[in-house]
Amino acid sequence: MKLYYSKGACSLAVRILLHEMGIPCEFELVNLQTKKTEKGEDFLAINPKGAVPTLKLDTGEILTENGVIQQYLADKHHATKLFPPNTQFDHYQVLEWMNYVATDLHKNCSPLFNPNIPAELKEKMFVPYLRTKFDYVDKHLKNRNYLVGNSFTLPDAYLFTVARWLPHFGIDRKSWPHLSRFFEACKEKKSVLQALSEEQLSAD
């Protein structure tokens, strides 16, 4: 099995979860500008969407979309603590948060990564909008350690990954005390430390 990733991109969430589940995996870096992998492969021939994470299974089949790769890995490895079975309501709560992180947090970061959007518009519109989305997370985390139940589940790895980007947008994570506490707790997890170290990333 091979995970195509880009340094610090949302593929970091999958790497964290692979370590959390103890799944051995090969990792191959993708240059998202040139669409070439570190071994010189044409990444668009592997995933025509050109996005990471992309998972190549041992059968050769390709799986894309962050949250879907996460679910696939948890299902195959019976990681029911990370992703409860669909006979339990918290299965859907995990999915709700996964979808929220993907659509309301991650996708609202995209304009801030875009150099063609005027800085003034970012400051006036996209930053405040993203902040409201994190306000909701912070409020939710007020009396809890993690997003669902009281243990680490799939969307926590994804939230950590997206919250790590905030300083790049000039947003101080400390403006949200509960999110900050969550972030610091994640940083102490072995799976997170290993993932950060492998991608040669600082936590902040």
Place this chain on the structure above:
Amino acid sequence: MKLYYSKGACSLAVRILLHEMGIPCEFELVNLQTKKTEKGEDFLAINPKGAVPTLKLDTGEILTENGVIQQYLADKHHATKLFPPNTQFDHYQVLEWMNYVATDLHKNCSPLFNPNIPAELKEKMFVPYLRTKFDYVDKHLKNRNYLVGNSFTLPDAYLFTVARWLPHFGIDRKSWPHLSRFFEACKEKKSVLQALSEEQLSAD
């Protein structure tokens, strides 16, 4: 069970799927500006995210996030044609398309709905970007009737719903022949006709 919806919004996908599965459901309109429901309820007390679709279960529990509501309904009603079980690889292919429609199509429509983004920027940046995301869908649909396998599954309802918005952005759906064929085929489905009629919507 009650579905909180807004006319023509992405909640239309859930309404189509409810009819596709033959699930009886109450529908309550939400004014997304005032955050009041048609019965005068404070919608933010029901779903603090203020977004539709929101599903209120008979137990009183609240479920949010479009794709998650879709999966919940299909799981509970054993709708394995719409959503194959996770022992089959097409389970994950359905989820891949669900995630693509949610993050790459739906979320890239959001700036085009936003009156505070300058028209010039929409034309120069957000419309062309959205078009590339539909290019990928059109190419995929070239030799197939629906997104996964050859029958209607969960993300088809969602794709129909988002593709319905294109004329509002001045984008001609006919520029994508395979997407157009898909759209016309959906319009002939009983579940789609019923959903459109209930929300007093034209297909285009």
